[in-house]
Amino acid sequence: MTVITRFAPSPTGYLHVGGARTALFSWLYARKHGGTFILRIEDTDLERSTQESVQAIFDGMAWLGLNYDTEPTFQTHNFPRYKEVIGQLLETGHAYYCDCSKEELEILREQQMAAKEKPRYNGKCRDANKPQSDKTVVRFKTPVDDAITIPDLVKGDITVANKELDDLVIARTDGSPTYNLTVVVDDMDMKITHVIRGDDHINNTPRQINILKALNAPLPEYAHLPMILGSDGARLSKRHGAVSVMQFRDEGYLPQALLNYLVRLGWSHGDQEIFSIDEMIEFFDLADVNGAASTFNMEKLLWLNHHYLMHSEPKEIVPHLVWHLAQLGIDAKHEEVDLIELVKAQRERCKTLVEMAIASVYFYREFENYDEKAAKKAFAEGSDKVLATLKTAFAKVPTWEAEALHDVVKNVAETLELGLGKVAQPLRVAICGSGVSPSIDVTLSLLGREKTLARLQRAISHIQTA
Numbered sequence: 001m002t003v004i005t006r007f008a009p010s011p012t013g014y015l016h017v018g019g020a021r022t023a024l025f026s027w028l029y030a031r032k033h034g035g036t037f038i039l040r041i042e043d044t045d046l047e048r049s050t051q052e053s054v055q056a057i058f059d060g061m062a063w064l065g066l067n068y069d070t071e072p073t074f075q076t077h078n079f080p081r082y083k084e085v086i087g088q089l090l091e092t093g094h095a096y097y098c099d100c101s102k103e104e105l106e107i108l109r110e111q112q113m114a115a116k117e118k119p120r121y122n123g124k125c126r127d128a129n130k131p132q133s134d135k136t137v138v139r140f141k142t143p144v145d146d147a148i149t150i151p152d153l154v155k156g157d158i159t160v161a162n163k164e165l166d167d168l169v170i171a172r173t174d175g176s177p178t179y180n181l182t183v184v185v186d187d188m189d190m191k192i193t194h195v196i197r198g199d200d201h202i203n204n205t206p207r208q209i210n211i212l213k214a215l216n217a218p219l220p221e222y223a224h225l226p227m228i229l230g231s232d233g234a235r236l237s238k239r240h241g242a243v244s245v246m247q248f249r250d251e252g253y254l255p256q257a258l259l260n261y262l263v264r265l266g267w268s269h270g271d272q273e274i275f276s277i278d279e280m281i282e283f284f285d286l287a288d289v290n291g292a293a294s295t296f297n298m299e300k301l302l303w304l305n306h307h308y309l310m311h312s313e314p315k316e317i318v319p320h321l322v323w324h325l326a327q328l329g330i331d332a333k334h335e336e337v338d339l340i341e342l343v344k345a346q347r348e349r350c351k352t353l354v355e356m357a358i359a360s361v362y363f364y365r366e367f368e369n370y371d372e373k374a375a376k377k378a379f380a381e382g383s384d385k386v387l388a389t390l391k392t393a394f395a396k397v398p399t400w401e402a403e404a405l406h407d408v409v410k411n412v413a414e415t416l417e418l419g420l421g422k423v424a425q426p427l428r429v430a431i432c433g434s435g436v437s438p439s440i441d442v443t444l445s446l447l448g449r450e451k452t453l454a455r456l457q458r459a460i461s462h463i464q465t466a
C-alpha cells in the first residue's frame, strides 16, 4: 500500500504554527514511507477564504521546505464532484431532503437546552420523503444503532455511539456542500491512507466515517494531533507572540530551527533534541506522538535557532542573512563583503538573523552617529593620534588579511607603547560606531581597506573637532 497523506488548510488567515506542525507530521509520514503528500486547499467557505491566505500557505510551505507531490488542489474547483456524491447518497437512501425552517430548528434547540439535552436535529424529515425545493437542505442519514470506533494512531481507540450524532447537513439550500461532505469526497477520491490533522476535528471523524461507509469507501487511518498551548495554558494564539510561520521568518528564525522545534512539539525519539531533516524522516513515527497537548516554548526555539546558526554550513545561512539585510534596505553582494566570513564572524553572538543583519549594517553603510558611551570612552585625548598612526599603517599593509591586520594593530600598540586595548577600542568604535564587533582583525578584513581608511579619517576629524 502506498501511503498518501494530505495537509488540508482552510485559507482563512495566516499559516499558523499549529497548522505547520500538522503539515510537517503529514509530510514526514509520507516521506518516511516513500508515499505521496498532497496539499489541498479547503476554500469552500467563500466568505472567509482569501487569495492572500492561499498565498500565505504556499509561502509558508515553501519557506519550510515542505514540498508536495502533486499540484495543490482547491475544493472550489471540485463542486460538480461533490454534487454527484450528494446525488449518489440521496439515490441510495443514505440522505434526504429536509425543509425544517431555521425558526423551527431554533425552537427545537431551545426546548432541548431547557430539558438539558444535547441540541441535535430530531429527524423530523428523515422518513418524510420531502421533495427538493429551494428551501431544502440535504441531510445525511446517520445510522441509528451501532457505534463508530476510530482506531486513532495517536490517541488510541475512540468510540462514539451513533445515537450521539444527528443527521448532519451535507448540502445547503443553495446546493453547496458542507465541510464534512467535501472532506470525505476528497479523502476518498485522493485515496488518502492516513488522515493526520488537529484533534479539533475529532468530533467530525465519526460523521466522516459514517459517510465513507455509506459510499462503500475504504476507511483511512486517523491520527489526531493534540493542541499547542501558550505558556499560560491557553490555546496558542497571537497574544502569545509570533504564531504565523512567516512571522517567525520575519523575526529571524531559520526554517530548519522552526522545523526542528515543531517536530519535537508532541513527538520524541529518546531524548534526542536536534534532528536533521533526514533523521526526522528516518525516526518519525505516529506511534511516538504524545496524546497530550504541548506547550510552545519560545526560549527553546531561540536556543535551537542559535544552535542552527552556529552549526549549519555558513553557505546555507547566507541567503537568509541576505534576505534580512534586504529588509534593512541593503543589497548585500558577496563581492562587497565576504558573506561566508561575515556569517562565521557574527553567528556566535547572534541568536536570530534579525540580530545578525542589524549587527552587520555597518559593513555596508556608514553608521549615522557614534554610540555615545562607547565614543566617550574610546575617543579619549590622544586617540586621534593613535587612529592616525593606524591609518598610515593600514594604507601601506600589502595584504588585506586578518593576520596581517592583527600585526598592524599589535605593532602600532608597541610603537606607541600602549596596551592593545587602548589601540583596538578606538579603532573598533571608529569603524563600527559602537564598542561591539567580532574580533577587530576579522572585522577589518571584512570591511576592506577603503572603508576602513575613510572611517578612520571620519573618527580623527570627529575627535579633533569635538
Ligand code: GLU
Binding pocket: 007, 008, 009, 010, 042, 183, 196, 197, 198, 201
Ligand atoms: N480544513 C480543515 C482545517 O483547516 C482541516 C480538515 C482536515 O484536515 O480534515 O482545519
